[in-house]
Amino acid sequence: MAEGAALRAVRGCLAAFPREARELGWPESIPYLDRPPSPLEFYREWVSPNKPCIIRNAISHWPALKKWTSAYLREVVGPKVVSVAVTPNGYADAVFQDRFVMPEERQMPFMDFLDIVEKKVTSPNVFYVQKQCSNLTEEFPELICDVQPDIPWMSEALGKKPDAVNFWLGEAAAVTSLHKDHYENLYCVISGEKHFLLHPPSDRPFIPYELYQPATYHVSEDGSFEIVDEKTAEKVPWIPLDPLNPDLELYPEYAQAKPLQCTVKAGEMLYLPSLWFHHVQQSHGCIAVNYWYDMEYDIKYSYYQLLDCLTKTVKML
Numbered sequence: 001m002a003e004g005a006a007l008r009a010v011r012g013c014l015a016a017f018p019r020e021a022r023e024l025g026w027p028e029s030i031p032y033l034d035r036p037p038s039p040l041e042f043y044r045e046w047v048s049p050n051k052p053c054i055i056r057n058a059i060s061h062w063p064a065l066k067k068w069t070s071a072y073l074r075e076v077v078g079p080k081v082v083s084v085a086v087t088p089n090g091y092a093d094a095v096f097q098d099r100f101v102m103p104e105e106r107q108m109p110f111m112d113f114l115d116i117v118e119k120k121v122t123s124p125n126v127f128y129v130q131k132q133c134s135n136l137t138e139e140f141p142e143l144i145c146d147v148q149p150d151i152p153w154m155s156e157a158l159g160k161k162p163d164a165v166n167f168w169l170g171e172a173a174a175v176t177s178l179h180k181d182h183y184e185n186l187y188c189v190i191s192g193e194k195h196f197l198l199h200p201p202s203d204r205p206f207i208p209y210e211l212y213q214p215a216t217y218h219v220s221e222d223g224s225f226e227i228v229d230e231k232t233a234e235k236v237p238w239i240p241l242d243p244l245n246p247d248l249e250l251y252p253e254y255a256q257a258k259p260l261q262c263t264v265k266a267g268e269m270l271y272l273p274s275l276w277f278h279h280v281q282q283s284h285g286c287i288a289v290n291y292w293y294d295m296e297y298d299i300k301y302s303y304y305q306l307l308d309c310l311t312k313t314v315k316m317l
C-alpha cells in the first residue's frame with residue numbers, strides 16, 4: 001500500500017473508533033445506582049469497564065450534609081488562612097490568549113472568602129477554593145470528621161487508599177476547563193449542584209490538544225490582572241476548546257464527539273472513571289468533596305496512550 005493510502009486508512013480507523021467504542025459500551029446518559037455497591041460489584045460493573053455512574057445513598061450518613069452551613073464553617077475554619085484560586089474570568093488552569101494560565105493562589109482567611117461568596121463584600125474577580133493537593137486533609141483537617149477519610153468500599157475494591165481528598169467551594173462563575181486525569185474519582189456533592197460535561201477516553205481523536213507556555217495570573221497594585229510567564233516551566237499540553245461553545249471552524253472533528261452531561265445533586269456521588277475528559281461547573285456556593293484514587297497503569301492505560309500517540313501523529317502529517 002502506498003504511504004498516502006496507509007495514512008488515509010489510519011485516519012479512517014481513528015475517526016471510526018469513537019463510534020465503535022460508544023456502540024460497544026458507553027451509555028447514552030449516566031446511570032444511577034440506588035445504593036453503594038459491594039466492592040466486588042463496583043469493580044466488576046464500573047471500574048473495570050471504565051463506566052461512570054451516579055450513586056445515591058452513599059453519603060447520606062455524613063454529618064457534613066446537615067452541618068456545613070455558612071455559620072458552622074465560619075465557626076470551625078473562619079479565621080484560618082487558606083489557599084483560594086483567584087481569576088479575572090472564572091477560568092483557573094485554562095487556555096487564554098495562547099497561554100496555559102493558572103490562577104493567582106491567594107492566601108486569605110476563609111471567612112473573607114465566604115464574605116465574597118455570600119456577596120457581603122463585592123469583588124470583580126472570581127474566587128474558588130480548589131487547591132487539589134488533598135486540601136481537605138492539609139488545609140481543612142477540622143472538617144474531616146464530618147465526612148470520611150476514604151470511601152471504604154472503593155478502598156477495598158481497589159486495594160488502596162485515595163492519593164488525595166479535595167474540598168471544593170466556589171462561585172457560579174468558576175469553571176474547570178475540559179481535561180482528563182489518571183484518577184478514579186469519587187465526586188461527592190454536599191450542598192448545591194455540580195454540572196459535568198464528559199467525554200469517554202475513546203473520543204480522544206475528536207478532542208484537540210496543543211502545547212502552551214504556562215503562565216500565572218498576578219494582581220497588580222491597581223487590582224488589574226497581568227499574565228506572567230513561568231519562563232523555566234515546560235510547555236503544557238491542554239485542550240483549547242470550550243465544549244459549551246466549540247469553535248467548529250477551528251476544530252471540525254469535535255462536531256463528531258458526543259458529550260454526556262449530568263448534574264450531581266447534594267447527597268449524590270459521581271463515579272468519574274480515570275481518563276474521562278471532564279468540564280465542570282457549579283451552582284453558586286456549591287460545596288463538594290472528592291476522592292482521587294490513582295488508576296491502575298494497566299493495559300487500558302497503554303491502549304489510551306497508543307490512541308493518544310496515533311491521534312497526535314496523524315495530526316502532524
Ligand SMILES: O=C(O)CCC(=O)C(=O)O
Nearest residue numbers: 168175176181185280290
Ligand atoms: O469540581 C471541579 O471544579 C473540578 C473537579 C475536577 O476536575 C477533578 O476532580 O478532577
